[in-house]
Amino acid sequence: MISHEVRSFLAVADSGSLSAASDKLFVAASAISRQIQRLEQQMGVPLFTRHARGMQLTEAGEIFAHHVRKNLLDMEFALAEIKGLKAVRRTLMRIACTDGLAFSLLPRLIAGFRAVNPGVLFDVTVAGTQGVAALVRNGECDLALQFSLHAEPGVEVAGSWPAPVLLVMHERHPLAQAAGITLADLSPYPLALPQQNTTVRQLFDLACHMSGYLTEPVLTCDNFSTLFHFLRHTPLAVTICSAFTLPEEAExxxxxxxxxxxxxxSQRTLQLQRPSGRPRSAAVQHFTDYLLTQLPALAASLHPRGQA
Structure with missing residues (x-):
């Protein structure tokens, strides 16, 4: 239902080179090149810029790739309806999220949903903030959960909840019971921080800059699990996250x-996002409704305790 030319185009767009597309499709690179040339002749514009390191989509190529992917998703949805899969039966749901939400919250929510809907399968992709937004815009996931500082273009926000940055420490840490903690109070203690491409680190660095506090973390990592386990084994360490990242683990x-x-x-929210203007299966809508029930209740229970 998809032409050889379009299949070859998408393979090169996704992999960035003829050789990689050839390995993926088990088709000679020369044949793939001819198919892409035929597409370009039909459209009258180049779809790729060729260079020594591979092939990169032109502006026209980006537009064409976006519409091809959208049409493929629409086709998948139509086929699912025809086969009677629109009901919440055995179906695959694609979820994207940022690292902090993959640590505990999302697995917990998926487990709760599948306890009632065991036929729904999940494929979870963990990416950075921009990566998650791109997956949603391109229709490469059905739903996304991520911490965000602002609205993303081309992304529909189904729900949003405050997710302030909090300090995390052992309950016997000298600062655990202190009144009115300031950033300067952190100086004597080892800091374990996410990398600077995360919203939690960006806000923390901004607050430090505005307060005149110079941070020098002993550990930086883009995987919250590493920070969490370092904290467990370092009694005086401090890290940062949202209360959503540790819904049960803190206690x-x-x-x-x-x-x-x-x-x-406090300039950050947890957002439930979905592709704008796309049809949704019954399973996706059912899981969306489940999240819109669970997350507000969770937010109400977490933040008063976390900000005490």
Whole structure:
């Protein structure tokens, strides 16, 4: 139902080279090149810029790739309806999220949903903020959960909840019971921080800059699990996250979540996102409704405790 030319075009667009597309499709690179040339002749514009390191989509190529992917998704949805899969039966749901949400919250929500809907399968992709937004815009996922600082173009926000940046430490840490923590109070203690491409780190760095506090983390990592386990084994360490990142683990592991009264650290929300203007299966809508029930209740239970 998809032409050889379009299949070859998408393979090169996704992989960035003729050789990689050839390996993916088990078709000679020369044949793929001819098929793309035929497409370009039909359209009257080049779809790729050729260079020594591979092939990159032109502006026209980006437009064509976007519409091809959208049409393929629409076709998949139509086939699912025809086969009677629109009901919440055995169907695959594609979810994208940022790292902090993959640590505990999303697995917990998926497990709760599947306890009632065991026929629904999940494929979860973990990416950075821009990567998740791109997956949603391109229709490469059905739903996304991510911490965000602003609205993303081409993305529909189905729900949004405050997700301020909190300090995380052991309950016996000297700062755990202190009144009115400031960023300067962190100086004597080892800091474990996410990398600077995360919204939580960006807000933390902004708050530090505005407060005149110079951070020097002993550990940086883009995987929250690494920060979490470092904290568990380092009694005086401090890390940062949202209360959503540790919905159950903080209490179970004897950790304390504390807020710092700085405006910059409150400029973030947890967003439930979905592709704009796309048809949705019954399973996706059912899971969306489930999240819109669970997340507000979770937000109400987490933040008063976390910001105490």
């Amino acid at each position: 179970r592991e004897g950790l304390r979540l504390r807020s710092v009264g700085i405006e910059q650290l």
